[in-house]
Amino acid sequence: MRIVVLGVLVALMTACGSEKKTDEQAFLEGLDSAKTGGPSISEGVIGDVLQRIPAPLEISVLLKESGKKYNGSYLNSPDNTSKYNSNYKKALNLGVYGTDLGYTNIYEQNNDGVKYMGSIKSLADGLNIGQFFDIETIGRLATNSKNLDSLLLITTQNFNSINHYLQTQDRSNLSVLFLTGGWLEALHILCEVAAANPTNKELQETIGEQKIILENIMLLLSFYKDTDPNMAALLTDVEELKKAFDKVKVSYTYKESTFEIVDGVMVIKDNSSSTIEITPEDVNTIKSITSGIRNKVIS
Amino acid sequence: MKKLFLTVLSVIIFSAMEVVGQCNADALSNQCIPKLAAGFNFLKSYKIEKGGKDYVEYSYVFTKGTQYMINICAATQPTDGIVVSLYDSNRNKVASSKVNGQFISAIAYPCNTTGIYYIQYTFDGSTGYCGGSALGFKR
Numbered sequence: 325m326r327i328v329v330l331g332v333l334v335a336l337m338t339a340c341g342s343e344k345k346t347d348e349q350a351f352l353e354g355l356d357s358a359k360t361g362g363p364s365i366s367e368g369v370i371g372d373v374l375q376r377i378p379a380p381l382e383i384s385v386l387l388k389e390s391g392k393k394y395n396g397s398y399l400n401s402p403d404n405t406s407k408y409n410s411n412y413k414k415a416l417n418l419g420v421y422g423t424d425l426g427y428t429n430i431y432e433q434n435n436d437g438v439k440y441m442g443s444i445k446s447l448a449d450g451l452n453i454g455q456f457f458d459i460e461t462i463g464r465l466a467t468n469s470k471n472l473d474s475l476l477l478i479t480t481q482n483f484n485s486i487n488h489y490l491q492t493q494d495r496s497n498l499s500v501l502f503l504t505g506g507w508l509e510a511l512h513i514l515c516e517v518a519a520a521n522p523t524n525k526e527l528q529e530t531i532g533e534q535k536i537i538l539e540n541i542m543l544l545l546s547f548y549k550d551t552d553p554n555m556a557a558l559l560t561d562v563e564e565l566k567k568a569f570d571k572v573k574v575s576y577t578y579k580e581s582t583f584e585i586v587d588g589v590m591v592i593k594d595n596s597s598s599t600i601e602i603t604p605e606d607v608n609t610i611k612s613i614t615s616g617i618r619n620k621v622i623s
Numbered sequence: 624m625k626k627l628f629l630t631v632l633s634v635i636i637f638s639a640m641e642v643v644g645q646c647n648a649d650a651l652s653n654q655c656i657p658k659l660a661a662g663f664n665f666l667k668s669y670k671i672e673k674g675g676k677d678y679v680e681y682s683y684v685f686t687k688g689t690q691y692m693i694n695i696c697a698a699t700q701p702t703d704g705i706v707v708s709l710y711d712s713n714r715n716k717v718a719s720s721k722v723n724g725q726f727i728s729a730i731a732y733p734c735n736t737t738g739i740y741y742i743q744y745t746f747d748g749s750t751g752y753c754g755g756s757a758l759g760f761k762r
Contacts (some may be wrong), residue, residue, distance in 0.1 A: 382689060481665070591730075591731045
């Protein structure tokens with residue numbers, strides 16, 4: 325009887341200790357500076373900020389819906405993966421390629437999309453998160469334009485799973501880099517399209533609105549500035565971009581919203597309004613600094 | 624010794640019962656994704672589980688000119704008393720899915736102002752305190 329009780333207690337204690345990392349995990353995490361030390365704030369707070377960063381896909385949809393043509397030359401070359409040897413570069417460029425894949429998907433450029441899938445899979449494998457990127461299903465869906473909705477859904481779910489997994493593994497630093505790379509690439513594409521359409525006010529305003537996202541990206545990077553030299557350097561670069569965005573004026577007037585029920589859905593009428601003041605010169609400066617940071621990231 | 628064994632056994636049984644009765648918010652949030660209205664692209668799924676606070680809150684940067692949809696799924700009834708409220712960056716209430724005592728399972732929000740929005744789930748007469756939600760967008 326004593327043995328049975330002891331056995332049960334040992335089993336319970338073992339189950340409680342299952343969160344211990346394996347030696348292999350610990351080794352992999354120690355490979356580069358992207359895991360040199362913990363952030364200066366709790367993982368929970370970082371997770372809260374991370375999940376509010378909007379998907380770059382929203383910008384690709386905006387460009388497509390506003391009638392802008394596809395231009396593959398805006399994107400990072402899918403052949404660049406061999407340049408990215410550190411976890412820092414891999415995570416940043418995973419984000420860059422994620423945005424590029426979303427852009428090719430939205431424009432149904434399947435041939436280009438397949439190349440980006442390969443690059444993403446390669447970087448994700450290098451970060452030991454390849455299991456979350458279902459390249460087989462995505463590749464199959466990409467061969468038929470009728471599958472666009474499913475393709476976008478599964479791609480978004482895969483990237484959400486990657487982010488969630490990284491956070492649960494105390495690797496939020498990689499999530500921060502992944503989202504920063506993705507946002508930077510989306511801003512770069514947006515700036516390129518705006519430069520090609522210099523009279524388009526909507527595009528200029530959309531660039532100005534990125535100020536809000538930039539502030540959140542900076543907040544995330546700041547959590548690691550004392551523990552990760554790469555992220556500290558990236559923050560310094562992004563601070564230059566912030567100076568350009570400081571000239572953009574965003575004003576907001578709140579007015580209570582109203583609603584109606586349509587087919588069981590509450591449809592809100594937003595009566596608040598906002599204005600973005602941004603000049604063509606501001607756009608040029610933002611484009612130039614963004615391009616400089618991106619070149620460092622993808623080189 | 625028999626007492627100790629029975630105590631350990633009851634702990635195991637009660638733990639197992641708790642696992643069986645646990646909230647499967649992941650499954651519920653996945654169920655919500657295909658329920659987004661046609662034309663909406665999926666962005667995020669959210670778990671709604673009552674924890675230490677009376678509410679569950681997430682945030683997301685909404686963009687001017689984009690329409691967002693947030694829906695709610697629960698194990699029993701359409702929303703099982705779960706209410707979603709949307710607040711702007713200054714914490715002004717923009718919408719609440721409970722109106723005139725009626726629980727609405729989805730809200731659509733055409734955004735006029737880019738900024739951080741807070742998506743807050745509360746429980747009003749809920750039995751399971753467990754649900755899922757999905758966020759989608761369209762231009």
